Amino acid sequence: MPIYLIGMMGSGKTTIGKILSNVLNKKFIDLDVEIEKRERKKIKMIFSQNGEKYFRDIETKILKKTESEDAIISTGGGIILKKENREILKKHKTFFLYVPIEELIKRVNIENRPLLKDGKNILFKIWYERKELYNKFDKVDLTNLNEFESAAKILYKICEEKSEKIENDFQNAIIKITGLKELKSKENIFVSKTVNRIYGKIFTNPYVLNDGESIKNYDNVKKIYTYLIKNKISRKDTIYGVGGGTVTDLIGFVGSTFKRGLNIKFYPTTLLAQVDASIGGKNAVNFENIKNAIGTFKIPEEVIIDPLTVISQKEENYFEGIVEAFKIAIIDGNISLFLNNIDKIKRRELKTIIEILKYAVKVKLDIVSQDPYDNNIRKILNLGHTYGHAFESYTGISHGLSVGWGLLKEVELSEKLGNKSKDFNLIKDFIYNILPSEIINIHLDKNQIFKYIIQDKKIEKIEKIEIPIIKSIGNVDLEVTMLERLS
Numbered sequence: 001m002p003i004y005l006i007g008m009m010g011s012g013k014t015t016i017g018k019i020l021s022n023v024l025n026k027k028f029i030d031l032d033v034e035i036e037k038r039e040r041k042k043i044k045m046i047f048s049q050n051g052e053k054y055f056r057d058i059e060t061k062i063l064k065k066t067e068s069e070d071a072i073i074s075t076g077g078g079i080i081l082k083k084e085n086r087e088i089l090k091k092h093k094t095f096f097l098y099v100p101i102e103e104l105i106k107r108v109n110i111e112n113r114p115l116l117k118d119g120k121n122i123l124f125k126i127w128y129e130r131k132e133l134y135n136k137f138d139k140v141d142l143t144n145l146n147e148f149e150s151a152a153k154i155l156y157k158i159c160e161e162k163s164e165k166i167e168n169d170f171q172n173a174i175i176k177i178t179g180l181k182e183l184k185s186k187e188n189i190f191v192s193k194t195v196n197r198i199y200g201k202i203f204t205n206p207y208v209l210n211d212g213e214s215i216k217n218y219d220n221v222k223k224i225y226t227y228l229i230k231n232k233i234s235r236k237d238t239i240y241g242v243g244g245g246t247v248t249d250l251i252g253f254v255g256s257t258f259k260r261g262l263n264i265k266f267y268p269t270t271l272l273a274q275v276d277a278s279i280g281g282k283n284a285v286n287f288e289n290i291k292n293a294i295g296t297f298k299i300p301e302e303v304i305i306d307p308l309t310v311i312s313q314k315e316e317n318y319f320e321g322i323v324e325a326f327k328i329a330i331i332d333g334n335i336s337l338f339l340n341n342i343d344k345i346k347r348r349e350l351k352t353i354i355e356i357l358k359y360a361v362k363v364k365l366d367i368v369s370q371d372p373y374d375n376n377i378r379k380i381l382n383l384g385h386t387y388g389h390a391f392e393s394y395t396g397i398s399h400g401l402s403v404g405w406g407l408l409k410e411v412e413l414s415e416k417l418g419n420k421s422k423d424f425n426l427i428k429d430f431i432y433n434i435l436p437s438e439i440i441n442i443h444l445d446k447n448q449i450f451k452y453i454i455q456d457k458k459i460e461k462i463e464k465i466e467i468p469i470i471k472s473i474g475n476v477d478l479e480v481t482m483l484e485r486l487s
């Protein structure tokens with residue numbers, strides 16, 4: 001089935017169309033490019049040499065041809081001018097990408113835009129002439145959204161609700177496409193600023209938190225307690241944490257301590273929070289510069305994982321989640337899902353993301369259910385984190401990417417401890433493939449690493465360290481080793 005994107009020039013139809021085609025694994029067709037191919041000249045030339053009517057007739061011919069395509073199709077801005085075109089578009093899924101005119105003026109490049117030959121301000125006139133026609137279609141408001149955020153918002157209209165429970169006896173976790181929609185008309189929603197900016201229309205009167213690690217502090221905890229008291233929240237009530245791991249950690253902590261525990265439901269919206277932070281019942285806030293210094297263990301009543309939210313993440317944050325999921329796969333022993341799908345992972349193909357989610361969440365649940373309070377086997381999930389934390393503290397580079405660097409160093413450590421496996425190259429190759437080379441190439445010397453590792457809470461005594469050691473893929477053991485051996 002074709003899916004058409006219509007809208008003013010500069011509204012992102014081509015860029016967003018390509019992202020949607022990558023995510024949905026569908027062909028991408030740019031109608032203007034097809035016209036240029038057929039006529040063997042640029043649109044500007046067609047307009048000046050043959051006139052607009054000639055152009056519009058060809059546009060209609062090519063539009064008709066695309067009706068049988070299973071593709072994402074971006075169209076020229078003026079496609080809606082002809083009734084015949086509108087009737088074709090109406091027969092199929094067609095989305096009007098709305099971007100305010102002021103934003104369009106900033107974005108558009110006049111190159112190859114015949115209608116802008118007298119300047120960009122003509123866009124106002126074009127908009128007022130066409131807006132009635134555009135508004136006849138399903139409008140997606142993309143104000144203040146970047147291309148990935150826009151794609152996620154459109155996917156919310158394209159994809160149908162579908163849910164799958166992750167079978168286990170430990171925690172209620174459900175993967176649900178368009179899962180955020182069930183928050184409509186719910187109260188006590190705590191959401192991060194960016195997530196609210198993108199998906200905010202779904203929520204009624206949410207409590208908006210800032211973005212990032214700084215929200216995990218005691219002042220915020222107090223503010224939320226006050227808010228809950230003001231709203232007369234009782235133990236029977238449910239609070240909803242919607243956002244990345246920082247939100248689930250903070251709301252998990254508040255929800256497990258207020259009145260000795262409320263019902264908590266998480267809607268994790270980063271891949272990292274979906275495969276890791278929201279799974280297993282650990283939550284915490286930072287205190288006096290100590291990360292996760294105050295925390296509790298409490299399994300939320302439900303975790304609803306909506307894979308579509310992963311599409312709006314910043315690239316860097318998305319890859320952080322991939323690294324954490326890959327780490328889980330190294331422990332479990334099945335990294336083929338990652339190695340065989342590098343291209344699909346990079347272009348965020350939805351099916352692959354869902355496969356990764358199903359796999360990584362299940363494995364993490366299997367591990368934590370054997371050791372809910374982090375006394376033994378659960379500690380192997382710290383793989384990559386000993387070096388990773390040192391790297392993160394030293395460079396300030398985000399957590400998941402630092403763990404990727406840490407995985408490389410911990411493979412080297414394993415080799416140094418005498419372990420030999422051809423698997424090591426597979427791990428390194430995958431990380432080299434997804435981590436930016438500027439990160440891989442950063443070198444920390446022994447002293448820099450020690451300085452930060454010594455502050456690591458996993459150190460037993462100062463000269464020894466307990467660290468997960470990869471023997472081979474699927475064989476990771478906790479070992480106590482001399483700190484001296486790390487470098």
Ligand SMILES: NC(=O)c1ccc[n+]([C@@H]2O[C@H](COP(=O)([O-])OP(=O)(O)OC[C@H]3O[C@@H](n4cnc5c(N)ncnc54)[C@H](O)[C@@H]3O)[C@@H](O)[C@H]2O)c1
Pocket residue numbers: 192193194195198210211212213216243244245246247249269270272273276277278279280281282283284292309310311312313314317320399
């Ligand atoms: N409790 C645990 O077991 C556990 C495990 C791992 C990590 N963590 C914690 O998780 C935190 C890191 O989580 P994180 O990486 O999700 O960081 P985060 O919560 O800071 O999110 C990263 C950024 O992405 C934005 N964002 C969230 N969802 C988005 C979306 N769908 N589209 C676009 N932007 C979006 C956020 O607003 C934020 O700016 C750390 O505090 C870490 O300690 C906890």
